[in-house]
Amino acid sequence: MKIAREFxxxxxxxxxxxxxxxxxxxxxxxxITKGKIVEVEAYMGTLDAAAHSFKNTRSPRxxxxxxxxGYAYIYLIYGMYYCMNIVTNIIDKPExxxxxxxxxxxxxxxxxxxxxxxxxxxxxxGPGKLCSAMGINKSSYGVDxxxxxxxxxxxxxxxxxxxxxxxxxxxxxxxxxxxxxxxFTIKDSKFISVKR
DNA sequence: CGGAAGATTTCT
DNA sequence: GAAATCTTCCGA
Numbered sequence: 001m002k003i004a005r006e007f008x009x010x011x012x013x014x015x016x017x018x019x020x021x022x023x024x025x026x027x028x029x030x031x032i033t034k035g036k037i038v039e040v041e042a043y044m045g046t047l048d049a050a051a052h053s054f055k056n057t058r059s060p061r062x063x064x065x066x067x068x069x070g071y072a073y074i075y076l077i078y079g080m081y082y083c084m085n086i087v088t089n090i091i092d093k094p095e096x097x098x099x100x101x102x103x104x105x106x107x108x109x110x111x112x113x114x115x116x117x118x119x120x121x122x123x124x125x126g127p128g129k130l131c132s133a134m135g136i137n138k139s140s141y142g143v144d145x146x147x148x149x150x151x152x153x154x155x156x157x158x159x160x161x162x163x164x165x166x167x168x169x170x171x172x173x174x175x176x177x178x179x180x181x182x183x184f185t186i187k188d189s190k191f192i193s194v195k196r
Numbered sequence: 197c198g199g200a201a202g203a204t205t206t207c208t
Numbered sequence: 209g210a211a212a213t214c215t216t217c218c219g220a
Contacts, residue, residue, distance in 0.1 A: 041203070050203070052216095061216065079214030081204050098203060128204050170203060193204095 003152040008069030008088050008145070012042035012095035013182065015069070015088045019097060020186050021161045023105060023153050026134045031110045033134050035102030035124050036155065038189040041168045042182040043085075045094040050174035053094035064142045065094035072143045072150060074136065081128030084136050086145065086152075100169070100183070102130045103191040110135075126193040162187035169193070 003022065008015060025034050043051040045065070052075070053062045064073050065087055073085035073096050085096040102124035104111055111123045111133040124130035131137070136150070143150050165181040172178055185192050 043203075052203080057217085059217075075203085076215060078202060078204055078212080080212065083203060085203085100203085126204070168203075173202085 001154050002146070003154070005068070005070045005146050008086065009090055010069070010088065011093075012044055012088045012097050015086070016040045016042040016097045016182070016184050017163055019086070019099075019152075020163055020184055021155060021159070023155050024099070024102065024134070024151075025153060026136060026150050027148065028135045030135060031107050033107035033110055034105040035130065035134065036105055037099060037101075037152075038103050038186045039099075039101035039192040040184050041098045041100055042184075043096050043098060044182070045089075045096075048174075048180075049177040050168060050171040051094075051096075053096075056094070058094075062094060065096055066092055070145045072140050072145060074131075074138060074141045076138065077128065082131040082137050083127040084131050084134075084140075098127060099130060100127050101125050101185075101189075101192045102134075103189065104133070121190050125191055129193075 019037050019040050022037050023034050045051055045053045046056050053065050068091050069088040071087045073087050084099045087096050089095045104123050115123050115133050123133045145151050164185050164187050166183045168183045
């Protein structure tokens with residue numbers, strides 16, 4: 001079942017935890033790909049020194065964060081890789097959740113082709129990798145996740161999930177915010193990004 | 197308008 | 209351990 005708007009209209013921390021185990025779906029001309037979310041990070045907007053919208057720095061890039069929850073926030077990092085975020089909360093609360101790793105479920109051949117590797121646990125184990133595998137790029141910026149092209153759904157079989165909280169990755173510049181336990185992973189998943 | 201740095205990945 | 213590579217942001 002497709003996830004509805006209300007799901008996204010809460011704080012990033014709540015949404016981030018609940019995202020684990022859900023399935024992200026992307027329909028493209030090349031085909032459909034699906035992956036189970038196994039690793040995310042919450043970014044808490046104006047209060048969070050690691051967030052792009054820290055101190056209300058509104059700009060063309062962060063604009064979509066200021067709208068209501070349930071839209072895609074996508075940006076290019078290091079001039080090479082895209083990162084997929086989900087906008088959460090209500091209007092004028094610029095919070096997002098970064099998707100960091102997926103467990104490939106459907107369209108795996110297409111993922112292998114896009115990523116140029118055959119190793120299952122190397123297809124989506126990082127924010128840049130999963131965007132590459134799913135075929136996500138700048139053209140999906142601002143897309144409505146309650147639409148038909150790019151959206152989330154509940155898995156057909158609901159397994160019980162054990163969640164682990166840890167420090168976020170590669171935000172050493174963020175002062176004390178770098179120690180917040182706002183990264184969430186599924187315990188024992190083989191598909192999370194490796195380093196800590 | 198110029199320069200620096202980045203929510204990463206890959207190769208050596 | 210360092211390169212690849214370019215958009216975005218900030219200061220002048």
